[in-house]
Amino acid sequence: LKIPGYTLDLGKVINKINSKEIKNIIIQIPEGLKIHFSRIVEKLESETDSNIIISGDPCFGACDLIDNKFKKIEIELIIQIGHTPIPSLKKYSSKTEYINAESDIDVSDVIMKAMPIIDKEKIGLVTTAQHIHMLKKVETLLKENNFKPIIGRGDKRIFYPGQIIGCNFTSASSVKNKVDTFLFIGSGSFHPIGLLMATEKPVIACDPYTKEVRIRELNDFKDMILRQRYGAIARSTNAKKFGIIIGAKIGQQRLERALEIKKLLKDNNKKAYLISMEYINSSILESYLDIDCFISTACPRIAIDDYMQYKTPIITPVELEILLKEKKWEEYKFDEIFE
Amino acid sequence: LKIPGYTLDLGKVINKINSKEIKNIIIQIPEGLKIHFSRIVEKLESETDSNIIISGDPCFGACDLIDNKFKKIEIELIIQIGHTPIPSLKKYSSKTEYINAESDIDVSDVIMKAMPIIDKEKIGLVTTAQHIHMLKKVETLLKENNFKPIIGRGDKRIFYPGQIIGCNFTSASSVKNKVDTFLFIGSGSFHPIGLLMATEKPVIACDPYTKEVRIRELNDFKDMILRQRYGAIARSTNAKKFGIIIGAKIGQQRLERALEIKKLLKDNNKKAYLISMEYINSSILESYLDIDCFISTACPRIAIDDYMQYKTPIITPVELEILLKEKKWEEYKFDEIFE
Numbered sequence: 001l002k003i004p005g006y007t008l009d010l011g012k013v014i015n016k017i018n019s020k021e022i023k024n025i026i027i028q029i030p031e032g033l034k035i036h037f038s039r040i041v042e043k044l045e046s047e048t049d050s051n052i053i054i055s056g057d058p059c060f061g062a063c064d065l066i067d068n069k070f071k072k073i074e075i076e077l078i079i080q081i082g083h084t085p086i087p088s089l090k091k092y093s094s095k096t097e098y099i100n101a102e103s104d105i106d107v108s109d110v111i112m113k114a115m116p117i118i119d120k121e122k123i124g125l126v127t128t129a130q131h132i133h134m135l136k137k138v139e140t141l142l143k144e145n146n147f148k149p150i151i152g153r154g155d156k157r158i159f160y161p162g163q164i165i166g167c168n169f170t171s172a173s174s175v176k177n178k179v180d181t182f183l184f185i186g187s188g189s190f191h192p193i194g195l196l197m198a199t200e201k202p203v204i205a206c207d208p209y210t211k212e213v214r215i216r217e218l219n220d221f222k223d224m225i226l227r228q229r230y231g232a233i234a235r236s237t238n239a240k241k242f243g244i245i246i247g248a249k250i251g252q253q254r255l256e257r258a259l260e261i262k263k264l265l266k267d268n269n270k271k272a273y274l275i276s277m278e279y280i281n282s283s284i285l286e287s288y289l290d291i292d293c294f295i296s297t298a299c300p301r302i303a304i305d306d307y308m309q310y311k312t313p314i315i316t317p318v319e320l321e322i323l324l325k326e327k328k329w330e331e332y333k334f335d336e337i338f339e
Numbered sequence: 340l341k342i343p344g345y346t347l348d349l350g351k352v353i354n355k356i357n358s359k360e361i362k363n364i365i366i367q368i369p370e371g372l373k374i375h376f377s378r379i380v381e382k383l384e385s386e387t388d389s390n391i392i393i394s395g396d397p398c399f400g401a402c403d404l405i406d407n408k409f410k411k412i413e414i415e416l417i418i419q420i421g422h423t424p425i426p427s428l429k430k431y432s433s434k435t436e437y438i439n440a441e442s443d444i445d446v447s448d449v450i451m452k453a454m455p456i457i458d459k460e461k462i463g464l465v466t467t468a469q470h471i472h473m474l475k476k477v478e479t480l481l482k483e484n485n486f487k488p489i490i491g492r493g494d495k496r497i498f499y500p501g502q503i504i505g506c507n508f509t510s511a512s513s514v515k516n517k518v519d520t521f522l523f524i525g526s527g528s529f530h531p532i533g534l535l536m537a538t539e540k541p542v543i544a545c546d547p548y549t550k551e552v553r554i555r556e557l558n559d560f561k562d563m564i565l566r567q568r569y570g571a572i573a574r575s576t577n578a579k580k581f582g583i584i585i586g587a588k589i590g591q592q593r594l595e596r597a598l599e600i601k602k603l604l605k606d607n608n609k610k611a612y613l614i615s616m617e618y619i620n621s622s623i624l625e626s627y628l629d630i631d632c633f634i635s636t637a638c639p640r641i642a643i644d645d646y647m648q649y650k651t652p653i654i655t656p657v658e659l660e661i662l663l664k665e666k667k668w669e670e671y672k673f674d675e676i677f678e
Contacts, residue, residue, distance in 0.1 A: 034626035
């Protein structure tokens with residue numbers, strides 16, 4: 001199915017629905033693609049004999065596994081659009097079929113534009129799900145131009161070689177000692193900055209939409225984020241009551257880490273409360289007037305992306321360790337999920 | 340446990356935790372009581388040997404049943420504060436203990452203030468969970484003053500005689516032919532207006548906090564809401580694409596009603612899409628640019644309470660029937676959940 005800007009390969013899932021005579025289906029669509037929901041639903045309803053229910057709750061990643069919660073029908077299939085599987089969650093996603101949304105944009109232009117700037121030979125190639133099908137082409141292009149592209153394999157949380165997700169950069173860090181620089185293909189700043197912080201290697205970000213090639217801006221942005229993080233830790237120095245946020249979504253749960261943190265805080269004579277949440281945002285945290293500092297063990301983006309929105313500081317587990325002087329600021333690590 | 344304004348009887352649940360050696364507990368606290376979360380958690384942690392996890396997602400009623408979703412621990416007990424059980428959901432709430440938050444306020448003052456205004460004899464008494472423990476006292480007071488108070492029993496969705504909830508007024512409607520007027524004890528306008536609309540009997544609302552006694556204001560408010568509802572239907576006359584919202588929360592699911600509505604719309608040559616949602620609000624619905632009108636089969640308050648916030652009209656199932664001329668405006672009914 002073609003939707004503006006993307007191609008969804010629904011053939012396999014349509015065959016599965018028809019051959020297994022699947023009746024009840026939930027479909028998860030990320031916010032950015034939700035405007036095209038009717039095309040997707042109509043395609044599935046016209047080619048199969050199933051009931052499609054759209055999951056209206058926001059879906060930000062493959063970590064957001066849902067299950068049948070209906071009293072009166074059994075959901076036999078969950079289709080998640082726009083994300084790739086998280087292999088380590090296989091046990092919890094047996095009913096889920098992932099359909100990647102492959103961007104139609106050709107990435108060659110921006111790669112060609114980046115080449116004169118690349119003064120290193122060994123290039124680690126990384127990208128996000130929507131451009132992953134272009135990675136082979138980029139590899140060939142770089143080889144033709146006498147570079148040595150390297151595509152690393154991620155850990156059990158990563159499906160495709162060279163793929164990074166907001167909470168896991170192991171496709172890059174697994175090869176960081178073999179490369180001079182990383183070339184990131186994609187838009188936005190969160191992924192390339194995570195990459196910078198997780199690998200501590202130079203990063204060239206190539207945005208196929210804007211055709212921008214960014215290097216210095218990324219480093220400036222990284223420095224700004226580190227200053228914010230330092231500020232969030234500093235603001236929490238005298239905090240007495242801590243709220244430890246546990247992501248309720250299956251793929252964000254780090255319960256053991258949360259319990260460890262609770263113990264660490266108690267050992268430091270701090271009060272600590274565990275709070276599990278599906279949707280974490282600043283307004284929902286405002287009810288906890290007592291809390292001086294939140295620690296998010298859920299999606300790492302939460303503490304970092306929306307920093308300015310939170311009245312009460314929200315920090316990552318590593319940042320808490322720095323706060324409690326278990327670690328030094330020099331040991332700062334970008335929060336990643338490896339389970 | 341005393342918290343400002345309320346008493347929570349935690350004794351029974353503490354005994355249960357200790358005698359069954361329960362380790363892992365989730366606690367649901369309504370938004371209005373969340374500011375007191377630390378007292379509740381500390382009471383439970385100090386008197387038992389359990390891990391308390393606060394459910395940070397908003398909890399608006401006993402319909403919001405949650406279950407164990409953690410990968411690595413089993414939640415053995417869910418404590419829901421501030422709500423009473425929904426008997427018909429017993430099958431789904433076997434792990435849930437409900438602790439009512441009983442308001443400390445004495446309701447006698449406002450009842451005494453209301454008496455001179457009551458010109459009828461047979462008074463149907465209704466209230467919400469937080470004042471339900473006062474109902475006997477009010478009954479006695481009214482009897483002493485030569486009224487005939489009547490306390491009705493609700494259907495399988497209602498726990499206490501005389502109790503109403505935002506989606507079910509059967510404690511009142513079951514006795515409406517035996518009473519001259521209803522006396523509602525509680526604050527806010529949603530409950531007494533629902534009562535007016537569901538019973539079509541006069542309602543006197545006594546607010547124990549403000550000591551206000553309202554009759555005419557309620558009727559004016561009801562008229563305004565009916566005008567809004569009429570407007571929402573009128574604005575949808577030419578709607579072609581409908582989004583049918585299914586509440587994902589166990590106690591709000593009316594899937595059969597949703598499927599009925601989908602069929603009705605298809606029979607009327609309209610396009611219809613099913614959308615299931617945990618948290619329904621105006622901003623989340625803005626992604627569905629295609630949709631001309633939403634029909635909410637979830638909590639009845641959603642369509643009515645937040646009317647002004649929605650750019651796209653959101654109507655109740657009965658309102659859709661009026662829109663499609665299956666029912667007349669004169670047959671308008673307040674949306675209630677009876678399952």
